[in-house]
Amino acid sequence: MASQQPLPNSQPPMDVYGGDEVSALVLDAGYCHTRAGFAGEDVPKSVLPSFYGSLKSTNTDSTTASYRDIFGDECLIPRPDFEIKNYMSRSESVVEDWDAATKMWEHMLIKRLQPEKETPPSNNGLNDPAEDGEGNVAMDDVENQERPLAENPLLMTEAPWNSGKAREKAIEIVMENWGCPAFWMSRTPVCAAFAAGKASALVIDVGGANTSVTAIHDGLVLKRSIQKSPIGGLWLSSQIRTMWANSDPRVDIVPSYMVENKTPVDAGAPAQARLRKFPFEFTPSFRHYEEERLLTEFKESVVEVWRGPGRYSNPGNEELVKSQPGRVFEMPDGANQMWREQRYRIAEGMWDEAAALPTPDAEVKIQTIPELIKAALSNVDVDLRPNLLANVVVTGGTSLLNGFNDRLNNELMAMYPGMKIKLHAAGLTTERRFGAWIGGSILASLGTFHQMWISRKEYEENGAGIVEKRCK
Amino acid sequence: MSQSGATVSQDCITAFNDLKLAKKYKYIVYKLSDDNRQIEVEKASDDKDWENFREQLVNAQTKSKSGQIGKGPRYAIYDFEYSLASGEGSRNKICFIAWSPDDAGVMAKMVYASSKEALKRSLNGIATELQANDQDDIEYDTVLKVVSKGLAG
Numbered sequence: 211m212a213s214q215q216p217l218p219n220s221q222p223p224m225d226v227y228g229g230d231e232v233s234a235l236v237l238d239a240g241y242c243h244t245r246a247g248f249a250g251e252d253v254p255k256s257v258l259p260s261f262y263g264s265l266k267s268t269n270t271d272s273t274t275a276s277y278r279d280i281f282g283d284e285c286l287i288p289r290p291d292f293e294i295k296n297y298m299s300r301s302e303s304v305v306e307d308w309d310a311a312t313k314m315w316e317h318m319l320i321k322r323l324q325p326e327k328e329t330p331p332s333n334n335g336l337n338d339p340a341e342d343g344e345g346n347v348a349m350d351d352v353e354n355q356e357r358p359l360a361e362n363p364l365l366m367t368e369a370p371w372n373s374g375k376a377r378e379k380a381i382e383i384v385m386e387n388w389g390c391p392a393f394w395m396s397r398t399p400v401c402a403a404f405a406a407g408k409a410s411a412l413v414i415d416v417g418g419a420n421t422s423v424t425a426i427h428d429g430l431v432l433k434r435s436i437q438k439s440p441i442g443g444l445w446l447s448s449q450i451r452t453m454w455a456n457s458d459p460r461v462d463i464v465p466s467y468m469v470e471n472k473t474p475v476d477a478g479a480p481a482q483a484r485l486r487k488f489p490f491e492f493t494p495s496f497r498h499y500e501e502e503r504l505l506t507e508f509k510e511s512v513v514e515v516w517r518g519p520g521r522y523s524n525p526g527n528e529e530l531v532k533s534q535p536g537r538v539f540e541m542p543d544g545a546n547q548m549w550r551e552q553r554y555r556i557a558e559g560m561w562d563e564a565a566a567l568p569t570p571d572a573e574v575k576i577q578t579i580p581e582l583i584k585a586a587l588s589n590v591d592v593d594l595r596p597n598l599l600a601n602v603v604v605t606g607g608t609s610l611l612n613g614f615n616d617r618l619n620n621e622l623m624a625m626y627p628g629m630k631i632k633l634h635a636a637g638l639t640t641e642r643r644f645g646a647w648i649g650g651s652i653l654a655s656l657g658t659f660h661q662m663w664i665s666r667k668e669y670e671e672n673g674a675g676i677v678e679k680r681c682k
Numbered sequence: 683m684s685q686s687g688a689t690v691s692q693d694c695i696t697a698f699n700d701l702k703l704a705k706k707y708k709y710i711v712y713k714l715s716d717d718n719r720q721i722e723v724e725k726a727s728d729d730k731d732w733e734n735f736r737e738q739l740v741n742a743q744t745k746s747k748s749g750q751i752g753k754g755p756r757y758a759i760y761d762f763e764y765s766l767a768s769g770e771g772s773r774n775k776i777c778f779i780a781w782s783p784d785d786a787g788v789m790a791k792m793v794y795a796s797s798k799e800a801l802k803r804s805l806n807g808i809a810t811e812l813q814a815n816d817q818d819d820i821e822y823d824t825v826l827k828v829v830s831k832g833l834a835g
Contacts, residue, residue, distance in 0.1 A: 252788075396684040404684070407755060407782030407791030409798045410813055429684065429799055601813060634784060634815070641788060652792040658687035658719050681684075 234654040235319055235359070238367040238398070238647040239305065241298045242418030242443065242607075245647045246318040249365065250655030253640050254647050256322045259283050260298050261499055262314060266291035279310065281317040286499065288467050290490035294499040300419045301440065303369050304376055312383050319388070320358045357389025363663055365394045365654040367401060367646045370424050370431045371438070377681070378674035385669050392663035394654070395681040397431050399424040401649025402605040405641070406634045412586065412598040414579070414618070415645075416606040418443040421560075421579060423586040425598055430682065434589040439577035441560045443608040445569075446513065447505040449556045452567040457552075464543045465500035472544035481545035504542065512537045512549050515557045515613035518620030522558045523565055557611055561621060580621050599626055604635035605645035686796040688714060690721045690804045697726045698805045701761055702776060709735050712757040712801060716745055718793050721801050724756070732822045735760065739781045739820060744790045755782035755794035757801055759808070764826055764834040775809040777829050778802060784815050 234249035240260065247254035263280035280286070286294065297310035305311045364384050368377065377395060384390045399413035403426045413424045420442050425435035454461035464481070472483035516522035528551050536550035559566025560579050577585070587595050599622065604615060615635050622631045636642050653659055664680050672679070700706040706728065713724040725738060735758070744754030758779040765772040780798050782791050802808065810829045814820045826834050 394684075400684055404792050404795040405788050407784070407786065407795050407815060408813060409780065409795045428802075429796065597813065601815070632815075636788075648788060649792055652789050653684060653686065653796060656686050656688075656718060656793065658689070661687045662685060 233361055234363040234365060235323065236365045236367075236647060236650045236654055237315060237319065238644070238650060239298065239311070239315075240417055241296065241300055241303045241420070244314060244318060245644055246315070246323060247647070247651065248323070249651050249653075251651060252648065254644055254651075256318045257644075258314075258318060259286070260314070261286065261294050261296050262310065263289075264293045264295050265289060266293070279313055281314055286496075288488060288492065288496070291493075292496055293493050294495040298419075300444070302371070303417065303420050304372050305379075308379055308383075312387065315383075316358075316388075319364070324358065359388040359390045362390060363392035363394075363654065364388075364390045365396060365650045367396050367398045367650050370397045370399055370422070370433075370436050372397075374678050377677045381664070381669060381674050381677050385666060390666070392660075392665050393669070393677075394663050395677060396646075396650050396653065398646035400426055400429060400431060401646040401653070403603050404429070405645055405649040405652070406603045406636070408601050408603060408634070410594075410597055411601040411603045411634075412583070413603045413605065414583070414609070416442060416604070416609040416614070418607065421582065421606070421608070423579075423582040425586055425590050425594070427590075427594060432590050435586045437577070437582040437586045439582055441576055441579065442606075443506070443509065444502075445576070446509055446556055446560075446608070447502060448569040449559060449567050450505050450508060450513075452569055453552060453556060462545075463501045463504060464541060465497070465504055466542040467500055469542045472542070475544050475546070477538065478547050479545070481541065481543040483543035485543075508539055509611070512539050512553050513556045513611060514553050515560070515611050515617045516554045517613045517616035519624065520620075521562045521565070522554050523562065557614075561617060579618065580625060583622070584625065596629060600630045600632050602631065602633045604633055605642055607643045609635065610639055610642055684796060685799060686718070686793055688719060688721060688793070688797040688800055690801050691723070693723050694721055694801065695804055697723050698759060701726070701759060702807050705761070707761070709758060709760045711738055711742075712759075713742070713754070714793060714797060721757070721797060736820050736822075739779075740783075740817060742781070744786065746787060746789060752790070753783050753786040755780075755786055755790055757781070757794070757798065759805065760825075762810075762825070762829045764830050766830075766833055768833070773830070775829050776807055777825070778805070778808045778811045779820070779825075780811070780813050781820065782813075782815055783817075
């Protein structure tokens with residue numbers, strides 16, 4: 211089975227991917243994380259949660275309140291009147307709040323990636339009092355501030371179902387607010403397929419908020435094939451929540467920030483920890499965000515996908531797992547226990563609808579991964595299907611779950627017997643997590659790509675509609 | 683669509699026409715220049731032995747920006763000849779192969795995948811296209827099956 215999943219690059223590359231264009235920037239926004247960096251580099255320099263903090267402060271007249279947005283994981287710490295928001299839409303993985311998106315992207319592209327601008331000598335305070343002749347310099351400074359990215363072409367990735375309106379909005383911000391000289395938009399599955407060396411592929415992107423399946427043919431997205439479902443990382447979290455709430459004894463989620471100190475306890479024993487006391491209440495969104503950190507750790511270290519063949523619920527499988535060593539997980543408050551058969555149940559709903567645990571927000575039917583693939587392929591020409599199945603590209607952070615590719619391979623073989631099925635999943639975790647960003651990074655770094663960019667001039671002549679015409 | 687913008691040298695088209703019309707070659711192997719700006723002919727040959735052609739692809743190399751040598755993707759044109767199982771004589775088909783070994787570097791794979799359309803569009807008369815990512819994909823029998831759509835004898 212291992213031969214089905216080549217791990218070509220299990221060694222980190224010895225060199226950067228290299229390029230001619232050093233000043234281009236690449237931005238890849240997802241629901242859970244936003245990635246930004248310089249074209250030609252092998253990983254994004256700045257990876258921040260797409261969640262941001264909104265801090266409320268009551269004004270002096272104590273009748274009105276103002277809100278300040280705070281970006282970056284290290285700033286999301288316990289504070290009073292602190293809401294955690296997200297600028298992306300969870301169900302669509304596209305931008306929902308453009309004001310917040312603009313601020314977030316500015317924070318990353320300008321504040322985090324650009325060198326700090328030197329304060330002109332005229333107003334750095336050293337030459338005070340400056341009574342004369344600073345007018346011109348100050349004007350230049352304002353000019354620079356207005357076009358902070360005047361020297362950086364920007365390549366942005368987008369979900370294949372992104373709307374035309376959203377694309378136009380993006381180019382407007384890039385051109386009008388930041389003054390970028392050039393712009394390009396690439397669809398994430400195309401970047402992922404190209405980075406795997408394939409112009410035609412079936413791309414399975416298992417992300418934080420959504421899992422999508424898209425067929426790519428000769429570098430073009432086959433629109434009718436696009437399928438998506440919320441079975442991503444956050445859905446797995448909600449599965450864990452349900453499991454913990456219903457287990458006996460109930461497993462409490464105590465995020466790290468609440469714990470002041472802890473004493474080691476035996477497995478299964480109640481936690482002995484002193485909790486921190488805060489003189490203020492936390493918002494539910496903050497608590498939820500902090501719980502998510504703990505659940506992420508659990509997903510990374512304990513959750514495993516039943517490798518197949520066949521479903522986990524098939525007779526004998528659970529007994530087999532029970533006889534195998536489990537994994538111990540320790541909560542921030544010291545409570546710990548062994549996870550054996552339960553850890554397979556969490557991800558089973560991705561494959562077997564009947565195995566999914568009930569979640570509070572499950573009003574819509576959740577399509578499983580096999581269903582997504584079936585639906586995607588049934589919408590493409592019969593002649594293209596064999597080639598797509600022989601070129602399945604797996605990307606997205608949640609695909610790093612243990613056993614994921616083995617199961618996917620087994621499911622595909624069971625669904626399409628007699629067909630040649632080959633999975634391609636990058637061996638390096640960074641290439642899986644940042645697949646689309648890396649593809650965009652290489653593309654934007656190519657010397658020949660300069661003729662592809664939508665230039666500022668083209669934008670000024672044609673308006674925002676140029677994106678629809680050029681970035682097909 | 684997202685393409686690299688690499689150009690196709692005139693030699694590529696000349697060699698292709700020599701293969702197609704003059705039957706001067708059996709196969710052509712194309713590569714991207716070291717600066718990834720242009721697609722050029724690496725080798726054009728009238729050697730009829732598939733294995734030699736296959737070796738050519740399997741041993742292809744690419745130099746990365748920092749000068750490291752690694753496995754390299756290629757494009758190839760092969761003038762495939764096979765006889766029909768039904769006994770109705772032989773057929774010639776010009777086959778385009780996009781060779782991108784899974785163990786090549788991600789930069790090379792990306793550049794080749796995003797430049798492919800440019801070359802393909804410059805060459806008129808390709809009967810079949812093949813995307814090959816490991817050595818099994820370019821075994822003679824595998825390719826024959828695809829090119830002949832299972833009709834070869």
